[in-house]
Amino acid sequence: MIQEFKKVWKNYTIGMLWLLGVLWPLLGIHPDGTITFQKTVSVWLYILAGTFVCLILYVINTSGNLKPVTTPVAGAARKIGSMIEVMPSWIWISALLICAFIYPLVTGRYATDVAITVLFYICLGLGLNVVVGLAGMLDLGYIAFYGVGAYTYALLNVNFGLGFWVCLPVSGFLACIAGCIVGYPTLRMRGDYLAIVTLGFGEIIRIILNNWMELTNGPNGILGVKTIGILMPFFENGMTLETLWVKKLQWFYYFVLGLAIVAIIAVRRLNYSRVGRAWESIREDETAAELMGVNTFNYKLLAYAMGAIFAGLAGAFFAARMKFVSPESFTFLESAMVLCMVVLGGMGSIPGIILGVVALIALPEAFREFESYRMLVFGATMIIMMLFRPAGLIPAKRVGKRSEDKE
């Protein structure tokens, strides 16, 4: 055990000293120029103590002294795992659906609001998954289509008074057109070059929104976007149809939940279709796909357009939810966020992406007190992820087995 400890203590000490060096500028230097050490040291000591306990546990485990505890625990975990696998998947799905349905009834306004954000990002993540996870094209300007969708609804509603349900398909359609316009010239590129060009086009759309004062009211944004309206029959004096505005957050939640479910089903069906297979072949080897008769350009454009449609639909809901749109909501950081969610959760895996979104939206909300260290924690999480689960939290289920292996 002492020997095991000797192996790791040096790295541990260096790591901790490095952390102190990173922490101090964040905590010790204040905007007014004062310099303190107290807080840095106390936070650092907490982290030190925590990681030291982990280290000791790790050392005991690797030296084999924890076997009497770990063996039965691992056995139990395996048993539970096999029980879960035996249960049919519809039980899981229906349990999740029921949870999602009663969620806003049992939680407060704030929690529902966070859940709505999560659902928006699930749609975005799934759309981006089509482009990045299935077709294998790195898209850094994805949020622009979200912006196109949101602005389409906001402008049509404010200027022409068109209702939400009329504008929803228009939003999706215009985002799709924007996707094709951006995609047509860029998709001839591959890999890093494509990433750079999509980044540029994403910024172009944001800057247009920011500077076209006459149309978009520039950085001031568009105010007074109407929320979703539904026609409801009333029976008080005969039967009359009246528009009911979805003002309550809980009701809005159900609409976004519906959108997310549609997105999940659509992406799943696309994934296992002929089109999905073509996309995956392009991701794997574009030249070989071409030689096998896949029209790579059309399918890449289709992936781009499909991704944009999901973003556009989510954007329309976003505008209806916020009742306000401004270019600030569609910055590069948002694109990076969505990409992080997809990568963190596991490219190509729908449950993975949902988990990735929950992790990156809900957890920062839960730890609001540590808001100033959010980016630090974010970076650390990403590094840990890449070390321990490089294929994502829930990797796509395309794990091949040699036939000798147990099925």
Added chain:
Amino acid sequence: MSDQPILELKNIHSGYGSIKALRDVSLKVYPGEVVAIIGANGAGKSTTLMTICGIVSPEKGEVYYQGEPITKINPENLPPMGLCQVPEGRRIFPRLTVEENLILGAFYRDDQEGILKDIKHVYELFPVLGERSKQHGGTLSGGEQQMLAIGRALMTKPKVLLLDEPSLGLAPIIIHQIFDIIADINKNDGTTILLVEQNANLALKAATRGYVLETGEITLEDKADALLHNPEIRKAYLGE
């Protein structure tokens, strides 16, 4: 053997930018033949195949397939016409299963029953693929991957199969197995085969006719037997 060549290259000049890989290459492949193109590294063998398939477009010259010029046709439209390539280095889809790889070979086809039948046929040719049908392509050994690449190309129901260095990086016993199957495909299915190889001995034994490609030019064209006994060829390519 009919008089009309099924595949013909007429004075093809091809290259990558300023690098000229092929100069005035003309060759003919008749239906039912196995034609071998042999040559050293960088002689332009792979470029020839890539030019036929339209991945590299020629600067001058024309490729004729069944009497029709195909230089202007997009590469993805060639498999439906019966022209398919097994690219160099196999290039299977590593994260798709063996079966999905085969289904992708039949991408342009929509006859479900025919596809299933052809998958079975490929599994009969290569039983090892049948055993590994649910496995990722990337987990196969080199020889199995080559079999998968050939199987995938067969799924397009090719009339002309272009094979780019099927022996690359494989153990001799596997190479023989693969060449036996290539001969079978030619005999049983009547598929015309254009074979590109560095391994001249093997290629010429399998072929009916051969071309020798040297730094982008065809220097010799003859019956395979004759090439195999040609002292110059023996000296240059067979190590004597």
